[in-house]
Amino acid sequence: MAAIATADLLTAWERGSSQSGSRRLLTLLAAMYPEIPEQQLLKLPIGQRDGLALELREILFGSQLISLSVCPSCSERLELALDVADIKVASNGSTETPLTLEAEGFELRFRLPDSQDLMFIEAVSSIDAARRILLQRCLLSASRNGQLCALEQLPEQILDNVDAAMSAADPQADVQLDLSCPACQHSWLATFDIASFLWSEISAWAQRVLNEVHLLAKAYCWCEADILAMSPARRRFYLERVLQ
Numbered sequence: 001m002a003a004i005a006t007a008d009l010l011t012a013w014e015r016g017s018s019q020s021g022s023r024r025l026l027t028l029l030a031a032m033y034p035e036i037p038e039q040q041l042l043k044l045p046i047g048q049r050d051g052l053a054l055e056l057r058e059i060l061f062g063s064q065l066i067s068l069s070v071c072p073s074c075s076e077r078l079e080l081a082l083d084v085a086d087i088k089v090a091s092n093g094s095t096e097t098p099l100t101l102e103a104e105g106f107e108l109r110f111r112l113p114d115s116q117d118l119m120f121i122e123a124v125s126s127i128d129a130a131r132r133i134l135l136q137r138c139l140l141s142a143s144r145n146g147q148l149c150a151l152e153q154l155p156e157q158i159l160d161n162v163d164a165a166m167s168a169a170d171p172q173a174d175v176q177l178d179l180s181c182p183a184c185q186h187s188w189l190a191t192f193d194i195a196s197f198l199w200s201e202i203s204a205w206a207q208r209v210l211n212e213v214h215l216l217a218k219a220y221c222w223c224e225a226d227i228l229a230m231s232p233a234r235r236r237f238y239l240e241r242v243l244q
C-alpha cells in the first residue's frame with residue numbers, strides 16, 4: 001500500500017458518498033490499495049474484504065476505536081473501547097474454493113459470498129429473500145445420490161449447514177461482540193460492521209479537513225490543492241494562527 005495522500009482519500013470519499021454501502025467500501029479500498037486489481041477486490045470473500053478494511057482503519061486512524069451500542073433491554077447507551085486486534089479474527093478458515101458439504105445423502109459445492117453478491121442483494125428488503133438469493137448465487141452444484149437438485153429441493157437444515165460452513169471458512173465476515181449492559185446486566189451479541197464504521201469515520205474526517213481548507217483558503221487565499229498537500233501538522237499550525 002502506497003503512502004496515503006489527503007487529496008486521494010478525499011476523492012475516494014467524494015466518489016463513495018453517492019454510492020451504496022458495499023460499493024463505497026470497494027471505492028475506498030481500490031483507491032488505497034491500487035496494487036490490487038479492482039476485479040480481485042470485487043471477488044474477495046466478505047471476511048477477507050473486511051480484514052483489509054480493518055487494516056486500512058488501523059493505518060488511517062490507529063488501532064484504538066470507540067464503538068457505540070444501545071442496550072436492547074433498557075436502552076442504555078454503551079461506549080465500547082476496542083482495539084483492532086479484538087475484532088480481527090485469526091483466519092483458520094479454508095481459502096480453497098469451491099467449498100464442499102456432504103450430509104444426508106446431499107453433496108453440495110459452493111463458494112463464499114463476495115462484494116458483487118452483496119451489491120446484488122442490497123435492494124432486497126426481506127432478509128429471507130436476500131439469504132435465498134445469496135445461496136442461489138453461491139451454490140455451484142447440488143445433488144442427492146448422484147441426481148442433480150435445485151436450491152428449492154434442499155432441506156432447510158442443509159441450507160443452515162451451508163451458512164455455518166461459509167461462516168467457518170470466512171470468520172471475519174460476521175464479527176459479533178459479546179456485550180453486557182452495566183445498568184441492567186442484560187447480555188447480548190452485537191454485530192460489528194467495519195464497512196459502515198470506517199465509512200462514518202472517513203466522512204467525519206473529510207468534513208473536518210474540508211472545513212480546515214475553507215478556513216485557510218479564506219484567510220490566506222491559498223488554493224485547495226496547496227492546502228491539501230500540506231502535512232496535517234503544518235495545516236494545524238496555520239489553522240491555530242487563524243483561530244487565535
Ligand SMILES: [Zn+2]
Binds near residue numbers: 181182184
Ligand atoms: Zn440495559
